Amino acid sequence: MSSVPSRLTARVSAHPMPVMRTLWGLLGRHKKVLAIAAAALLTTSGLTLLLGQGIRWMVDEGLVAADVGQLKLALSGLMTLAVLMAVGTYLRFYAVSWLGERVSADLRRQAFDNLIGLHPHYFERNLSGEIMSRITADTTVLQSLIGSSVSMALRNSLMMTGGLVMMLATSPRLTLIILITVPAVLAPIMILGRRVRSLSRQSQDRLADVGQNAIESIQEIKTVQAFNQVARTKVRFANEVESAFDVARRRIAQRSFLIATVIILVFGGLSLMLWVGGQDVISGVLSAGEMSAFVFYALLVAMGAGTLAEVISEVQRAGGALERLIELINLDSLIDDPAGPAHFSAAGQLTFDGVSFAYPSRPDEPVLTDLSFHVQPGQTLALVGPSGAGKSTVFELIQRFHEPSHGHIQLDGVAINSLSLSQLRAAIAVVPQQPSLFSASIADNIRFGRPDASDREVYDAAEQAGADAFIRAIPEGYDAFVGERGVRLSGGQRQRIAIARALLTQPKLLLLDEATSALDSNSERHIQRALRRLKGQMSCLIIAHRLSTIEHADQILVIQHGRVQAAGTHTALLTSSELYRQLHAQSAG
Numbered sequence: 001m002s003s004v005p006s007r008l009t010a011r012v013s014a015h016p017m018p019v020m021r022t023l024w025g026l027l028g029r030h031k032k033v034l035a036i037a038a039a040a041l042l043t044t045s046g047l048t049l050l051l052g053q054g055i056r057w058m059v060d061e062g063l064v065a066a067d068v069g070q071l072k073l074a075l076s077g078l079m080t081l082a083v084l085m086a087v088g089t090y091l092r093f094y095a096v097s098w099l100g101e102r103v104s105a106d107l108r109r110q111a112f113d114n115l116i117g118l119h120p121h122y123f124e125r126n127l128s129g130e131i132m133s134r135i136t137a138d139t140t141v142l143q144s145l146i147g148s149s150v151s152m153a154l155r156n157s158l159m160m161t162g163g164l165v166m167m168l169a170t171s172p173r174l175t176l177i178i179l180i181t182v183p184a185v186l187a188p189i190m191i192l193g194r195r196v197r198s199l200s201r202q203s204q205d206r207l208a209d210v211g212q213n214a215i216e217s218i219q220e221i222k223t224v225q226a227f228n229q230v231a232r233t234k235v236r237f238a239n240e241v242e243s244a245f246d247v248a249r250r251r252i253a254q255r256s257f258l259i260a261t262v263i264i265l266v267f268g269g270l271s272l273m274l275w276v277g278g279q280d281v282i283s284g285v286l287s288a289g290e291m292s293a294f295v296f297y298a299l300l301v302a303m304g305a306g307t308l309a310e311v312i313s314e315v316q317r318a319g320g321a322l323e324r325l326i327e328l329i330n331l332d333s334l335i336d337d338p339a340g341p342a343h344f345s346a347a348g349q350l351t352f353d354g355v356s357f358a359y360p361s362r363p364d365e366p367v368l369t370d371l372s373f374h375v376q377p378g379q380t381l382a383l384v385g386p387s388g389a390g391k392s393t394v395f396e397l398i399q400r401f402h403e404p405s406h407g408h409i410q411l412d413g414v415a416i417n418s419l420s421l422s423q424l425r426a427a428i429a430v431v432p433q434q435p436s437l438f439s440a441s442i443a444d445n446i447r448f449g450r451p452d453a454s455d456r457e458v459y460d461a462a463e464q465a466g467a468d469a470f471i472r473a474i475p476e477g478y479d480a481f482v483g484e485r486g487v488r489l490s491g492g493q494r495q496r497i498a499i500a501r502a503l504l505t506q507p508k509l510l511l512l513d514e515a516t517s518a519l520d521s522n523s524e525r526h527i528q529r530a531l532r533r534l535k536g537q538m539s540c541l542i543i544a545h546r547l548s549t550i551e552h553a554d555q556i557l558v559i560q561h562g563r564v565q566a567a568g569t570h571t572a573l574l575t576s577s578e579l580y581r582q583l584h585a586q587s588a589g
Contacts, residue, residue, distance in 0.1 A: 020216035023146060023322070026103045033102075037095035041151070044088035045080050045158040045547045048300070052166060052293040059289035076160045100146035111135050111328040119334040131225060132327055133211050138321035145315065151386070153311040155306035163297040163304070170294045171286060173476065177273045177296055213240045222475050237453040248446040253469050273298060334360075335400055341420040346427035347412050348377040348508035348539030350398070355407035356562075359395060367393045368562040370407070373555075377412075380559045382550035384583055385559035392433075393562075395511050398541075400424060411509070429507035432545075433514035435498030437486030442471055443478040445486075445497055449505040457504060465500035467493070512542045524549065546589040556580070 014495060028033050058074035069496055131495040167175040217224055218234050224233050227499075254268060265312045277294060280286040286294070357368045367390045375381045383391045396402055399408060407417050416424050429449065437445050446458050453461075458478065462468040470493055474480045486494045502510060524546075532541065537543040544550045558573065558580050566577035 022152065023103075023142075026106065027099055027146070029106070030099060032104055033095050033098055037092055038100060038149070039097060040088045040092035041154055041158070044085050044092060045155060045162060045258075047085045047164045048083055048159060049166060049297075051078065052163075052296040052300075055289070055296050058290045059287075070328070072517075077262075092155075096146070096151040097547035098545070100143045103146050107325050107329070108135055108139050108531075111139075111325055114329050117333055118331060120396075121334065122331070124479055125361075127450055131328070131434065132215075134321075134324045137211075138324050141270050141321040142325070147313065149311045152307055153315075156311075158305045158443065159300045160304035160308075162336065163300040166295055166297045168303070170290050170297070171277070171280070174273050174277050174280075174298075175296060177276060179268055180269065180302060202245045203244065206240075206247050210237075210240045210244050220341050270298055270302055283416040298553060299343070332551035335403065335421070337420045338418050341423060342414050343421065344412050344414045344423070346508040348375070348427075349410075349412045350375040350381075350509060350539060351408075351410040351413075352394075353408045355397065355404045355409060357390075357397060357404045358401065359402070365561055366405075368397075368404075371559075371562065371564060372407075373557055373564065373567070374543065375539050375555075377539055379554045380531075380535065380540040380552065382553040382556045383541065383559055384545075384547060384550065384556060384580065385565075386583070389559040390562040391559055392513060395430065395541070395543070398431065398509070399428060426449065427508045428511060429502035429505045429509075430511040430512065431495070431498045431502045435486070435494050437482050437483050437489070437497065439482070440499060441476075441479050441481055442474075445482060446478075446500045446504055449501055453504055458500075461500040461504035462497075464503050465496045467500050470496075506538075508538055510538050510540045512540065514543055514545060545583075545587060547584050 017372055026050075055078075058071060058078070075493070078580075107130050115131065115135075133395075164175065164178075167178065209223055213236065217237065224230060274295070277286065281291045283289060351374050353369055353373050355371045356366060358366045360362070371390075371394070373381065383394060385391055397404055400417070401419060403417065411419070411424065411427065436448060438448065443455070443458055450457075455478075459468060462471055462478075471478055471480070482489075482494075489497070496510060499512075527550060540553075542550050542553065548575050549558060553570070555567060556570060556573055557564050558577050565572055568576060574584065
């Protein structure tokens with residue numbers, strides 16, 4: 001349960017303007033709906049401004065003049081405006097909410113599409129809870145911003161602009177009083193907004209840590225309970241939750257103080273305006289209707305300023321979420337397809353030529369040094385050696401999860417880095433030591449590498465892997481749900497399903513990494529017979545600590561410290577290699 005190693009450097013400024021520019025770019029992909037939203041927004045804003053003139057008419061021509069007919073006419077006009085505003089508001093709300101959901105979905109998809117193709121080293125350095133928080137929680141923040149806050153910002157900006165124009169037309173002197181308060185309102189927004197933005201980013205990061213802590217604890221629940229660490233895990237999670245709450249509390253306090261300050265300043269200016277305006281009405285400079293309309297417009301401007309202050313806080317918060325999402329979308333993989341992929345017909349011939357490799361996190365500690373070997377189509381090559389010798393790294397290099405520091409790897413005479421990743425991996429199937437299953441049925445897990453495979457082909461692959469009998473013994477059979485990461489199956493059952501999945505893809509190169517380590521001796525013999533039947537149909541590379549599983553291999557490489565110490569058949573190595581004899585004795589024991 002480690003902490004997040006390091007936060008990625010932000011690529012998008014959380015300042016409101018760059019955030020809004022980025023959002024406009026995303027919204028611009030949906031021009032038709034955006035046009036509907038804009039038209040509805042302009043219409044409802046114009047109708048709202050007309051309400052002020054309706055109020056002036058009602059007061060001066062109806063109430064002050066004591067004319068019932070004019071009063072009825074004015075009220076009818078106001079009601080008509082209200083109905084039109086309701087229709088326009090419906091269209092605006094639907095269109096803007098649709099845009100919020102659509103853009104959030106687009107961002108989720110873009111982030112996931114980029115993530116799923118990144119090199120595995122990225123996921124070794126960044127925790128899954130952090131990544132999932134960005135794809136889920138951060139997009140939800142943006143959905144709220146686009147579906148609500150942006151619409152409010154635009155609407156209130158129009159209201160403020162239109163209101164100021166109407167105020168100037170009604171009374172320039174009173175308008176000047178309102179305008180004096182504007183700098184006083186903007187100052188705290190600018191000053192406190194930066195603090196809100198920083199706390200918003202911290203809040204999102206703390207929530208990601210909470211999610212990661214929960215994911216790890218739940219995934220490893222048996223380990224937590226077996227080592228009697230339930231209480232300690234509760235305390236650890238509670239500390240993460242409280243840390244996230246503390247940051248959120250400080251963010252809320254800053255935002256609340258910002259809003260309260262704006263309200264005081266705005267209504268202070270309104271009170272001064274009402275005092276001066278009231279004197280103008282008494283002295284006859286303004287009519288009661290004009291004063292009523294001016295107050296209405298002033299309230300629109302004041303409420304617009306208050307709303308904008310709140311929206312800017314939302315934008316500050318969304319800026320942190322957006323920058324985290326854009327980081328994921330803009331990440332470049334260390335392993336890319338070549339510009340012009342080579343064409344080849346896979347046969348299963350594999351060549352390592354002077355390959356050396358060190359992991360990027362430990363560049364001074366070579367894992368492989370000048371490793372060379374050759375596998376002919378249909379041959380079986382086994383890799384043996386002590387733990388840490390570099391055997392699994394060979395498999396990772398073959399699949400291009402990493403690039404060698406020196407040397408070349410070829411498949412059927414073609415350098416693998418000149419092939420597209422899909423070409424390369426279509427020719428390869430791998431069975432890892434700890435097989436990964438998905439939360440689906442057994443059939444779906446076997447069919448994962450070949451979604452178009454028929455039921456008959458799935459059954460045949462399971463039969464070859466020695467899995468058909470136990471699958472059919474389960475009440476739901478091939479439709480049985482395996483649970484998260486295959487938790488409802490035993491280790492041996494998961495491994496046989498992983499082998500069936502690999503065989504179903506009919507690879508030209510099969511990589512088996514301790515693929516029979518979780519099997520009983522009877523199941524292991526069944527798999528060995530299946531592999532012998534497949535001999536000649538595909539090339540096999542096998543990593544094994546249980547050396548009885550590789551006695552039939554055409555060639556065995558003994559690897560130590562990333563170098564080949566000896567090579568030969570099982571019989572020859574028992575005679576020529578002291579290290580192999582030791583490994584064989586340990587395996588037999």
